[in-house]
Amino acid sequence: MEQLAWLPVHDDLGAALSAARRIADPGERLSRAMHLAGFRRDFTATGRLDRLAEEGLAAPPARLGLAPLRLAILASHTVDHLVPGIRVAGLHRGLALSVHVAPYGNYRQSLLGEDPLLAAFAPQVILLALDAQDSPIDLPLDSPDGAVEEAVAGRIAELRHLWRRARERFNAQVVQQLLVPATPPLFGSYEAMVPAAPRSILDRLNAAIRAAAREDGVLLLDLAAQMAGQGPADGLGDPVRWHQAKQLVSPVMAPLHGDLVARIAGAVLGRARKCLVLDLDNTIWGGVIGDDGIEGIKLGQGNPTGEAFLAMQRYAAQLGRRGIILAVCSKNDAAVAEAAFANHPEMALQRGDIAAFQANWNDKAGNLRQIAKQLNIGLDALVFVDDNPAERDIVRRELPDVAVPELPEDVALYPTWLGAAGYFETVGFTADDAARARSYAANAARQAVLEQTTDLEGYLRSLEMVLTARPIGAAELPRATQLVNKTNQFNLTTRRYTEAEMQALAEDPDALALAIRLTDRFGDNGLISVVLARPDAALRPGEWLIDTWLMSCRVLGRKVEEATLQVLLEHARHQGVTALIGEYRPTARNGMVAEHYPRLGFTPMAPLPDRPDGTLVWRIETRGSRPFAHPIALDTTCTNRRSTRN
Amino acid sequence: MHEQEIYAELTQVFRDVFDDDDITLSAATTAEDIPGWDSQAHVNLVVAAETRFGIRFRTAELESLHNVGDFVQLIATKRKGA
Numbered sequence: 001m002e003q004l005a006w007l008p009v010h011d012d013l014g015a016a017l018s019a020a021r022r023i024a025d026p027g028e029r030l031s032r033a034m035h036l037a038g039f040r041r042d043f044t045a046t047g048r049l050d051r052l053a054e055e056g057l058a059a060p061p062a063r064l065g066l067a068p069l070r071l072a073i074l075a076s077h078t079v080d081h082l083v084p085g086i087r088v089a090g091l092h093r094g095l096a097l098s099v100h101v102a103p104y105g106n107y108r109q110s111l112l113g114e115d116p117l118l119a120a121f122a123p124q125v126i127l128l129a130l131d132a133q134d135s136p137i138d139l140p141l142d143s144p145d146g147a148v149e150e151a152v153a154g155r156i157a158e159l160r161h162l163w164r165r166a167r168e169r170f171n172a173q174v175v176q177q178l179l180v181p182a183t184p185p186l187f188g189s190y191e192a193m194v195p196a197a198p199r200s201i202l203d204r205l206n207a208a209i210r211a212a213a214r215e216d217g218v219l220l221l222d223l224a225a226q227m228a229g230q231g232p233a234d235g236l237g238d239p240v241r242w243h244q245a246k247q248l249v250s251p252v253m254a255p256l257h258g259d260l261v262a263r264i265a266g267a268v269l270g271r272a273r274k275c276l277v278l279d280l281d282n283t284i285w286g287g288v289i290g291d292d293g294i295e296g297i298k299l300g301q302g303n304p305t306g307e308a309f310l311a312m313q314r315y316a317a318q319l320g321r322r323g324i325i326l327a328v329c330s331k332n333d334a335a336v337a338e339a340a341f342a343n344h345p346e347m348a349l350q351r352g353d354i355a356a357f358q359a360n361w362n363d364k365a366g367n368l369r370q371i372a373k374q375l376n377i378g379l380d381a382l383v384f385v386d387d388n389p390a391e392r393d394i395v396r397r398e399l400p401d402v403a404v405p406e407l408p409e410d411v412a413l414y415p416t417w418l419g420a421a422g423y424f425e426t427v428g429f430t431a432d433d434a435a436r437a438r439s440y441a442a443n444a445a446r447q448a449v450l451e452q453t454t455d456l457e458g459y460l461r462s463l464e465m466v467l468t469a470r471p472i473g474a475a476e477l478p479r480a481t482q483l484v485n486k487t488n489q490f491n492l493t494t495r496r497y498t499e500a501e502m503q504a505l506a507e508d509p510d511a512l513a514l515a516i517r518l519t520d521r522f523g524d525n526g527l528i529s530v531v532l533a534r535p536d537a538a539l540r541p542g543e544w545l546i547d548t549w550l551m552s553c554r555v556l557g558r559k560v561e562e563a564t565l566q567v568l569l570e571h572a573r574h575q576g577v578t579a580l581i582g583e584y585r586p587t588a589r590n591g592m593v594a595e596h597y598p599r600l601g602f603t604p605m606a607p608l609p610d611r612p613d614g615t616l617v618w619r620i621e622t623r624g625s626r627p628f629a630h631p632i633a634l635d636t637t638c639t640n641r642r643s644t645r646n
Numbered sequence: 647m648h649e650q651e652i653y654a655e656l657t658q659v660f661r662d663v664f665d666d667d668d669i670t671l672s673a674a675t676t677a678e679d680i681p682g683w684d685s686q687a688h689v690n691l692v693v694a695a696e697t698r699f700g701i702r703f704r705t706a707e708l709e710s711l712h713n714v715g716d717f718v719q720l721i722a723t724k725r726k727g728a
Binding site (some may be wrong): 018047080247 | 659662663665667684685689690692693694697702703704705708
């Protein structure tokens with residue numbers, strides 16, 4: 001598989017780049033670079049794209065919607081040639097990446113000693129890019145298992161120390177690169193039987209790094225596994241480039257490497273996609289259901305084509321179980337398409353797996369808009385999979401925010417391509433993710449009840465909702481961070497925090513970090529809201545700024561806001577806080593909460609200093625404010641954390 | 647492949663790598679003559695030329711690439727019969 005094979009091919013990228021370079025305005029050049037970064041490109045074109053964007057990236061215009069992130073690379077090999085690929089892939093994924101490369105081989109000094117340049121850069125993400133040649137474990141080949149174990153443990157202890165320093169000094173999210181083999185096996189298939197063989201040691205190190213990273217909240221850049229899925233494994237490293245310039249990753253592979261790094265950076269900022277939208281005919285079954293009928297389509301065992309489509313369905317269903325929302329967008333008669341789900345015995349995807357089902361004769365761009373609206377997610381959360389190149393092309397043109405992968409002609413390769421494209425990279429996997437698919441199905445059931453009810457209050461009461469509010473602890477941290485970084489619509493301030501920053505807030509005894517869950521008679525909606533409140537220099541002592549208030553749109557219109565405010569006021573009173581100050585910072589996406597605070601009885605006040613234009617401020621006294629009616633039972637523990645600590 | 651064709655193709659490689667459509671090459675052109683031709687750009691040139699001409703330079707050959715003339719001669723040798 002060619003690198004970046006899922007990106008469409010430009011008619012003449014070279015000419016487009018030359019033309020773009022003549023644009024005078026840096027912001028416009030950057031905008032052009034973002035567009036062109038979405039096409040398949042080799043490392044030379046990627047380098048040109050990086051230069052095209054460079055000036056504009058110094059101060060990206062707000063209209064481009066790029067999320068800024070500072071990434072430092074501390075490496076034991078040459079990585080400078082990889083930086084353009086990382087930045088350009090970042091552009092494609094909506095990120096304005098500043099990349100700092102510490103001097104080659106100096107990673108220990110940078111973290112353990114003084115590195116003023118790194119400190120001034122203030123990295124939010126640190127990529128620790130080490131290789132197998134760097135401080136190798138070199139034991140006699142006949143060393144016993146215990147000796148290898150001990151040496152590996154020592155190396156891991158050192159790594160964990162470095163990770164801890166990175167967190168303590170910079171509050172940065174650490175990404176550890178796994179080791180890739182530097183030399184061919186000495187023993188062939190027998191290698192693993194010899195504990196001190198180089199490959200055995202490497203495998204052991206990688207396993208230990210994975211385990212330690214899981215415990216320490218460190219993310220992994222798994223070059224070896226990623227590249228293995230790409231086909232020829234020798235594509236990643238090139239011994240000639242290693243001897244010539246100590247490049248672990250060959251420049252040829254820089255575009256793919258850059259994408260691997262950028263997708264992790266994107267996930268840290270919550271920029272990953274959330275929803276897989278599938279076409280039906282010749283995408284999840286062979287043939288045209290409207291013409292061929294349920295008996296005529298190819299799906300299921302006993303025939304190679306049918307097996308291949310079944311494998312595609314299984315992959316999509318597995319993504320659904322992982323928490324990716326599944327939807328259908330197909331030109332079909334709705335009843336005919338639904339009947340295939342209901343009646344075809346070999347379907348791996350069930351109708352209940354599909355959260356939004358658009359089968360009609362309208363254009364697909366319109367249907368995709370409808371799906372995004374119905375699921376309360378942005379178009380930039382969608383991935384649309386369609387076997388028809390013409391449909392793909394139209395959707396790319398009409399809806400540039402939707403990711404539309406190129407696909408090979410053979411459906412047998414669809415899962416590989418879809419997986420390689422890395423749309424759904426994540427920084428955590430929680431029970432909530434696993435439950436999400438069920439939750440969307442339950443939402444459909446709630447919707448059905450609502451449609452039969454004429455009285456909204458009665459409906460809400462009938463849901464028997466229970467809201468649970470807990471201070472964010474280790475268990476809630478990953479999902480809370482995920483929500484902070486990916487919630488765009490019901491989000492008053494759209495402040496983004498890394499997991500390390502969230503943890504610092506949660507541990508601050510003067511602040512409040514609440515994770516809020518909601519259950520009802522249809523099931524657990526999971527962790528659906530995060531509220532962060534803290535003192536602020538712009539406020540009087542004894543007042544809290546509501547730094548962040550966000551909520552999943554899945555529970556809109558259920559009076560969760562009212563119940564949340566009640567909890568928040570109780571906590572504030574317990575902490576001796578006299579007033580809550582709420583801010584609304586408008587973005588292109590959060591118009592739905594412009595009236596959030598006045599609706600909850602807050603009163604307007606004068607703007608605070610040093611706030612972005614358009615920020616509106618409200619306050620509410622913690623005593624004497626009238627309670628709100630809501631049909632939600634509260635389960636909340638309110639302890640004065642300051643006094644319990646002392 | 648004639649030397650002239652190699653020069654034309656190689657010129658395009660240089661223009662792409664340095665993002666400069668005004669670059670012209672002669673046999674005597676060296677790193678001194680082209681702003682930005684540092685050691686990293688040199689590796690980029692080697693890799694871009696390999697991709698463009700469908701060849702591979704051996705590690706030992708890399709040491710002999712001092713000017714554009716060296717590049718062209720080596721490419722010509724490798725392309726012989728191709």
